[in-house]
Amino acid sequence: MKLRLATLDDVPELTALIERSVRVLQADTYTPAEIEGALGTLLGVDNQLILDATYFVVEIDGRIAACGGWSKRAALFGSDTVTSSQPELLDPQSEPARIRAFFVHPDFVRRGIGTMLLRASEQAAYEAGFRACEMGATLAGVPLYLKHGYEINGEMFAPLPNGERLRIIRMSKPL
Secondary structure (H helix, E strand, O other): OEEEEOOHHHHHHHHHHHHHHHHHHOOOOOOHHHHHHHEOOOEOOOHHHHHOOOEEEEEEOOEEEEEEEEEOEOOOOOOHHHHOOOOOEOOOOOOOEEEEEEEEOHHHOOOOHHHHHHHHHHHHHHHOOOOEEEEEEOHHHHHHHHHOOOEEEEEEEEEOOOOOEEEEEEEEEEO
């Protein structure tokens, strides 16, 4: 397994990975209509994470197996279509970094890749001066984050363009 920063050249492969991950791994937690409404809007590539050098990929045999990262910006979740309205930088002294956009290809689940991405993201956020992290987790991701010390702080329902709403779990952890 090779961990590296994502590049804009990865976007087509990331887009395909995210779609496959969501359609397969979220199928037990969200309805087909919620999945369709969330893909490309709430669940998709956020190029700002790549441009900020805060988004990682894990490669296995030259193939991107997973992606995920952290953000120093205000958006809690979402692709480019959502986050462009929240470009403000966070204050590391008083605000938590955001853990963002974790997706694992179904062919590579249960191999510790999510843990590897989470640790790399937390370490990078810590090195950037942040002392806490928060996220808006999908229902399928909650067990991973609980296992690594995150606490549930509530939930929200994000509106989707098709009229559905996606249940998101707010979680946080001190670093």
